[in-house]
Amino acid sequence: MMQQFYPQIHHHYRYELNKDMHLAAAHFISDDAAGQCQHTHGHTYFINITVVGDALDELGFLINFKRIKDIVHKRYDHSVLNDHPEYKEVYPTTERVAEQIWTAIQTELKQLPHQPKCLQVVVRETPTSYVVYRPKPEEL
Incomplete structure (x- = not known):
């Protein structure tokens, strides 16, 4: 797996969990302004998710890595991102993608009684290009 450092976000929570993963997916941006990206192509995306909180669950987790x-x-x-419902009205x-990953993680975290929060999602599309998504405080 990757041995990568990502931009850190300052916070005052006791615990910070970071989960790295990678996945293979294809996408396309069907607009001439997207250049070569208008054609279906794939990436091995590297993703880092930061979850924080002051309390742990009954097992001692903010949330299980799995x-x-x-x-x-x-x-x-191994999917085509454009086929997912969250990308029917917008390009992936x-x-x-970083924003949608945050939304999915934060939706799950809101259901937990100890209320951990996802502070940051990093999505690396290529070895030289990545995006950091950080929600506004009122979204947490």
């Missing part, structure tokens, strides 16, 4: 992977990897790995750019 649950985070299940939310993201099972949904997107790296920025929007």
